Amino acid sequence: MTGDHDRSLLLVEDDAKLAALLDRLFTGEGYTVDMARDGQSGLHHALTQRYAVMVIDRGLPAIEGVDLVRRLRARGVATPILVLTARGTTEDRVEGLDAGAEDYVVKPFEIDELLARLRALLRRHTDTSTRLDLGERYLDVAARRVLGGTAGPIELSGRENELLQLFAAHPSQVFTRDELRRLVFQDADSPGAVDTYVYYLRRKLGRDVIRTVHGLGYRMGSA
Amino acid sequence: MTGDHDRSLLLVEDDAKLAALLDRLFTGEGYTVDMARDGQSGLHHALTQRYAVMVIDRGLPAIEGVDLVRRLRARGVATPILVLTARGTTEDRVEGLDAGAEDYVVKPFEIDELLARLRALLRRHTDTSTRLDLGERYLDVAARRVLGGTAGPIELSGRENELLQLFAAHPSQVFTRDELRRLVFQDADSPGAVDTYVYYLRRKLGRDVIRTVHGLGYRMGSA
DNA sequence: GGGCGCTCTGAGGTTCCTCTGAGATTCGCG
DNA sequence: CGCGAATCTCAGAGGAACCTCAGAGCGCCC
Structure with a gap:
C-alpha cells in the first residue's frame, strides 16, 4: 500500500540506472517512491493511486512522456508533474508546459535544483484520489x-x-x-x-x- | 484603473530597454501590464493592486528580486510569481524557488518559453486568484x-x-x-x-x- | 453477422439574460 | 409644504444560450 502518503511520489523512468539514482535520491529526501518503467504502466499507476507529485521522463517506451501528461490532465488528474527532458529546445519546453506539466528539468540536471523544484511544486498542492x-x-x-x-x-x-x-x-x-x-x-x-x-x-x-x-x-x- | 483584470500582470524590471520589450510582448498577448522600476515601487504596487501574475527581475535596485518575493509571501500575497534571473547557477535557482517564487526563467530567455511558462502559471492559479x-x-x-x-x-x-x-x-x-x-x-x-x-x-x-x-x-x- | 452499448449530431422547445419603458416613489430646494 | 427632477421598481419583449432527446455511426463481443 503505497501512494497515499503526503510525500508520495510517482517516478516514470525507463533508464534503469537513472531510475535507481533518482529512487535513492528521492527516498533520501523523505519521499515514498513508486516506480514505473514505461508510459503505460505509469498511466495505470497514476490513475489508480494517489500521489503528491509525479516525475516523468519525456523519452519513454509505449507512451511518450508529454503524451502521458496530456492524458492524465484529460482525465482530471491534477497532481503536479515535473518532466525530465534530454532535449532542451524551446519548442520541447513549450510543448511540455502546455500539455499541463507544472515544470520541467533538462538533463543533465543538478540534484539540488531538481529537489528545489520538487519542494516548490509540493508547497502548494492539494491532492486527488481515486x-x-x-x-x-x-x-x-x-x-x-x-x-x-x-x-x-x-x-x-x-x-x-x-x-x-x-x-x-x-x-x-x-x-x-x-x-x-x-x-x-x-x-x-x-x-x-x-x-x-x-x-x-x-x-x-x-x-x-x-x-x-x-x-x-x-x-x-x-x- | 489597472490591476483589476483577469489577465493583469505586474512587471518589475529596472532595465528600461528590457522593460519596454517585455511590456510590448505581454500586452500583445492580451495581458494588462503594470510596471515598476524598482523593488520598493514593485512592493507598493503588489500590495495595493490585485494581479493575476507577477514577473520580477532578480537584479533590482532598492530591494533585490528574491527579497521582494520573500516579503510578498510573508505578507500573504499568494499571486503566482515568475522570476527573471541572469545568474543561472543552481544555488540561485534554488534560492529563488525556496523564497516562494513559482517559477524562474534564465536570461537570455526565449520569448516562446517565457510566454508558455506564464500560461502554465496562470492555468494553475485561476481557481484561487479572483x-x-x-x-x-x-x-x-x-x-x-x-x-x-x-x-x-x-x-x-x-x-x-x-x-x-x-x-x-x-x-x-x-x-x-x-x-x-x-x-x-x-x-x-x-x-x-x-x-x-x-x-x-x-x-x-x-x-x-x-x-x-x-x-x-x-x-x-x-x- | 448480429446485437448491444457508447459516442456524438442536429433540430426543436425551453429557459435565461438583457434592456426598455412606464408608473410609483423619493430627494432636493425654495 | 409643494413641485420638478432624480431615482426606484418591475413587467415584459426580444434574442441568445441552453436543454432535451431521437437517432445515426461506430466499435466490440458473442
Whole structure:
C-alpha cells in the first residue's frame, strides 16, 4: 500500500540506472517512491493511486512522456508533474508546459535544483484520489460508478466518468465548453457533445450535480 | 484603473530597454501590464493592486528580486510569481524557488518559453486568484457568485457580475451613470440599464451593497 | 453477422439574460 | 409644504444560450 502518503511520489523512468539514482535520491529526501518503467504502466499507476507529485521522463517506451501528461490532465488528474527532458529546445519546453506539466528539468540536471523544484511544486498542492467527493455521494473513478447515496450504485460510461471526474477534481472552478472539449473530448470539433454529456450526468445523478453558468460554462453543483 | 483584470500582470524590471520589450510582448498577448522600476515601487504596487501574475527581475535596485518575493509571501500575497534571473547557477535557482517564487526563467530567455511558462502559471492559479472583498462577503469573479455570508451562495448574471466587480475593485469611488454605461454596458445608449442592474444587485444582496449619491451616481456600500 | 452499448449530431422547445419603458416613489430646494 | 427632477421598481419583449432527446455511426463481443 503505497501512494497515499503526503510525500508520495510517482517516478516514470525507463533508464534503469537513472531510475535507481533518482529512487535513492528521492527516498533520501523523505519521499515514498513508486516506480514505473514505461508510459503505460505509469498511466495505470497514476490513475489508480494517489500521489503528491509525479516525475516523468519525456523519452519513454509505449507512451511518450508529454503524451502521458496530456492524458492524465484529460482525465482530471491534477497532481503536479515535473518532466525530465534530454532535449532542451524551446519548442520541447513549450510543448511540455502546455500539455499541463507544472515544470520541467533538462538533463543533465543538478540534484539540488531538481529537489528545489520538487519542494516548490509540493508547497502548494492539494491532492486527488481515486474517490472523488460529490457531496452526498462519491465517484469511484477506477470502477466508473457513483456510490453512497440512498439509491444503489450508478454506472457511468467512459465519457461520463471522465467529465464528472474533471468537475469533481475542481469543485469551485467554472469550465467553458471549449475547455471541456479539449480536456475530455479529444475531437477538437464536437460542439454539442459537451452539452449532451452534461445532460446524461444530470439525468443519472440529478439536475444539481452540475450547474450551468449562463454564457460561461459549467461547474460542480456542490461547493 | 489597472490591476483589476483577469489577465493583469505586474512587471518589475529596472532595465528600461528590457522593460519596454517585455511590456510590448505581454500586452500583445492580451495581458494588462503594470510596471515598476524598482523593488520598493514593485512592493507598493503588489500590495495595493490585485494581479493575476507577477514577473520580477532578480537584479533590482532598492530591494533585490528574491527579497521582494520573500516579503510578498510573508505578507500573504499568494499571486503566482515568475522570476527573471541572469545568474543561472543552481544555488540561485534554488534560492529563488525556496523564497516562494513559482517559477524562474534564465536570461537570455526565449520569448516562446517565457510566454508558455506564464500560461502554465496562470492555468494553475485561476481557481484561487479572483476574489473581491465585499465586507461580510466576497465576490468570486470567475464563478460569478457571492460567497461567505450567513446565507448560501448567490449566483450572479454576467452583467451583474461585471457591475459588482467594478464597484468592489474601487470601493471608495463614485461612478456616474455615464461611466458605468461605458465600462459595463456595451451599448452606448441604454439609459435605464444601469439603474436596473443596480436594482438587481440590491435585490439579491441587500439594499446597502450599492449606495446612491443623489445627482452624481453610485458607489460601493462598504467604505 | 448480429446485437448491444457508447459516442456524438442536429433540430426543436425551453429557459435565461438583457434592456426598455412606464408608473410609483423619493430627494432636493425654495 | 409643494413641485420638478432624480431615482426606484418591475413587467415584459426580444434574442441568445441552453436543454432535451431521437437517432445515426461506430466499435466490440458473442
